[in-house]
Amino acid sequence: MPEGHTLHRFALLHHRQFAGHRVAVSSPQGRFATEAAVVDGRIFESAEAHGKHLFHHYGDVTVHVHLGLYGTFSERELPVEPPQGQVRMRLVGPGHWTDLRGPTACRLLGETELDILRARLGPDPLRADAEPDRAWAKITKSRTSIAALLMDQSVLAGVGNVYRAEVLFRHHIPPLRTGRDLTRAEWELIWADLVLLMADGVRVGRIDTVRPEHLPEATGRAPRVDRHGGEVYVYRRAGAPCLICGTPVAMAELVSRNLYWCPGCQPA
Structure with a gap:
């Protein structure tokens, strides 16, 4: 989608x-x-x-x-x-x-x-009128996992499976942590990162989440080959080594969608 x-x-x-x-x-x-x-x-x-x-x-x-x-x-x-x-x-x-x-x-x-x-609809990171505190008010009271909450369009609008997996990886947040166990500092990092990543997606027309030091030209690895395009850390990379720690990327089903994360970088 x-x-x-x-x-x-x-x-x-x-x-x-x-x-x-x-x-x-x-x-x-x-x-x-x-x-x-x-x-x-x-x-x-x-x-x-x-x-x-x-x-x-x-x-x-x-x-x-x-x-x-x-x-x-x-x-x-x-x-x-x-x-x-x-x-x-x-x-x-x-x-x-x-x-x-x-x-x-x-x-x-x-x-x-x-x-x-x-x-x-929840606040949209791409809209100038977004109020991230509306999303935080729901997240901080919820026993639901942060991975599920990020995909709930009534909590946060516009985030899908790719941005969900990637932003949690980028900040070393285990996806099954409950919303109420997320810190305010972590939420602010997630929101700020989504604003930047999604704005870049609007500009270039694809999702790129890999930092410059982990890109193929910096590490010598082969570029990603996927119909979705873009360089990502964990999305659709189940079983492949993490680009940072080498741990095989994990995958599980959560709310009828595939969830991807690195057990090494995002320990429970």
């Missing part, structure tokens, strides 16, 4: 391409046709993201998109071409067009519905 930096990249791109322009909105697949007709021909006012949610604002209504596991946007310059595959939503502006396929959610929200959705 795309993590928060991906949605923020789409928000920046769509805002740059469409904001301030009258746009054509349609649903070649048909599943979003009624809602598309409401915003078709309107001024696209702005685009923004909160966690893994993308919002296209058209005055008093908003198109809400959650990509889920299989959703994706394809971006093109004009002229428009015939739809390929199951296009849930097509957005056409003065110079560009984009097709949305396979999202978990693509729906129209009024202002009240949008407020309700926002209220369910």
Whole structure:
């Protein structure tokens, strides 16, 4: 599932391409046709993201998109071409067009519905209006593991499996430590690091978490080969030696997702 930096990249791109322009909105697949007709021909006012949610604002209504596991946007310059595959939503502006396929959610929200959705989401490290103390207030009272809490979008919005595993490794925090056993200093390190790592993800379009001294060019090791791209410490490296201490990276299932950590660097 795309993590928060991906949605923020789409928000920046769509805002740059469409904001301030009258746009054509349609649903070649048909599943979003009624809602598309409401915003078709309107001024696209702005685009923004909160966690893994993308919002296209058209005055008093908003198109809400959650990509889920299989959703994706394809971006093109004009002229428009015939739809390929199951296009849930097509957005056409003065110079560009984009097709949305396979999202978990693509729906129209009024202002009240949008407020309700926002209220369910935790602070997003990529948003200027984020309030990290809201997340800390939930974490410090919880018996749930910090690894599970970081993936709970009502606690912290936008963090997924990769950022979760990597930020805990970078600060030597055992993933099964309960939230109430995390120190305030540790939480502040986690939050500050997520702000930096995720902002870098927005900039480069992939997740890189390895510090310069541990990169392939510094250590002479082979670069990572993975469809997700980027250099990481533990994510999807189960059984491989830790890049710092050499201990085999561990993996276990936690809340229906694979959790990765180094038993040497993150002792229980």
